[in-house]
Amino acid sequence: MDQTRSAHLMKPEDLLQRLSPTRNQKCTVGCPVLDRLLGGGVPCNSITELVAESGCGKTQISLQLLLSAQLPTALGGLSASSLYLYSESPFPLRRLHQLSSSFPTLRNPLDKVLTHPLHSAHHLFDVLSQIDSLLSFRESSSSPPIKLIVIDSVAALFRFEFENNPRDLKQRSGLFFRISSKLKEQARRFGLAVVVINQVVDVIDDSDGFRIGNSTCLYTSERKVCAALGLSWANCVNTRLFLSRHEERIAQEVGDDCFTTQTRRFIRVAFAPHLPDSYCEFVITRERVFGLES
Numbered sequence: 001m002d003q004t005r006s007a008h009l010m011k012p013e014d015l016l017q018r019l020s021p022t023r024n025q026k027c028t029v030g031c032p033v034l035d036r037l038l039g040g041g042v043p044c045n046s047i048t049e050l051v052a053e054s055g056c057g058k059t060q061i062s063l064q065l066l067l068s069a070q071l072p073t074a075l076g077g078l079s080a081s082s083l084y085l086y087s088e089s090p091f092p093l094r095r096l097h098q099l100s101s102s103f104p105t106l107r108n109p110l111d112k113v114l115t116h117p118l119h120s121a122h123h124l125f126d127v128l129s130q131i132d133s134l135l136s137f138r139e140s141s142s143s144p145p146i147k148l149i150v151i152d153s154v155a156a157l158f159r160f161e162f163e164n165n166p167r168d169l170k171q172r173s174g175l176f177f178r179i180s181s182k183l184k185e186q187a188r189r190f191g192l193a194v195v196v197i198n199q200v201v202d203v204i205d206d207s208d209g210f211r212i213g214n215s216t217c218l219y220t221s222e223r224k225v226c227a228a229l230g231l232s233w234a235n236c237v238n239t240r241l242f243l244s245r246h247e248e249r250i251a252q253e254v255g256d257d258c259f260t261t262q263t264r265r266f267i268r269v270a271f272a273p274h275l276p277d278s279y280c281e282f283v284i285t286r287e288r289v290f291g292l293e294s
């Protein structure tokens with residue numbers, strides 16, 4: 001095919017891809033089943049939200065991402081370091097160390113994870129405003145560039161800072177947009193995958209609420225929930241992944257009256273510009289998080 005003809009057939013997205021080779025880059029989650037659900041992994045140049053009640057695995061998946069991002073691009077990683085911004089408890093170093101045993105090819109993986117505590121939503125904005133120089137420096141230095149930022153958790157930062165009155169809610173939305181604009185700008189400029197962690201709130205009335213993404217209602221632990229921070233925050237993220245857990249009673253032997261309980265966990269695409277409505281079951285062990293073939 002000659003040059004003129006191929007130029008005719010070029011689509012706008014092909015041109016963007018040429019201008020920015022990392023545009024469609026994804027970071028493996030470290031499991032082929034989860035990667036398949038996500039169309040290859042967590043996208044760069046984009047904000048991906050993990051939303052779930054406590055104990056579902058948001059932190060564990062994020063920690064695994066800090067390691068998988070270090071894998072070479074040939075193995076689905078980003079050959080990169082990560083920055084983990086955390087608000088709630090001390091950085092879970094021991095858990096990261098346990099997970100690192102599933103990544104035997106990585107050398108000194110804990111050294112390639114930068115961490116920083118966060119005290120408030122305003123503090124998050126200040127930190128993001130200050131890291132441009134760090135991101136630029138790492139791009140040009142001999143140490144691996146930073147290509148993944150995890151914020152654990154954005155809901156916790158906003159929970160206590162704003163009251164439920166019109167003035168505070170307006171200020172809160174303003175801060176959402178300032179934070180997400182900054183993150184999107186950095187994601188585009190430095191080819192970052194950005195992962196933000198959010199919590200859920202119970203839906204207490206009988207209405208189904210309004211539809212955001214693939215469904216009106218999300219269920220976890222037999223409760224009807226929705227993502228915290230409302231519609232204005234939902235507009236700030238590109239992809240929302242909902243994690244849920246469900247306790248299941250299992251008879252110890254056939255016909256037995258004695259039951260044990262088993263926790264089953266699911267990850268579902270709540271919305272994403274590039275993914276269909278889909279889900280898969282996943283398992284957490286000390287050493288890894290992995291999806292189950294359906």
Ligand SMILES: Nc1ncnc2c1ncn2[C@@H]1O[C@H](COP(=O)(O)OP(=O)(O)OP(=O)(O)O)[C@@H](O)[C@H]1O
Nearest residue numbers: 052053054055056057058059060061095284285286
């Ligand atoms: N070191 C560990 N070894 C094995 N399982 C663990 C370990 N740490 C956590 N888990 C399991 O992973 C589950 C998910 O924990 P995780 O902290 O990732 O959840 P989370 O959704 O981030 O919760 P939270 O919002 O409370 O931080 C826990 O309920 C526990 O069963």
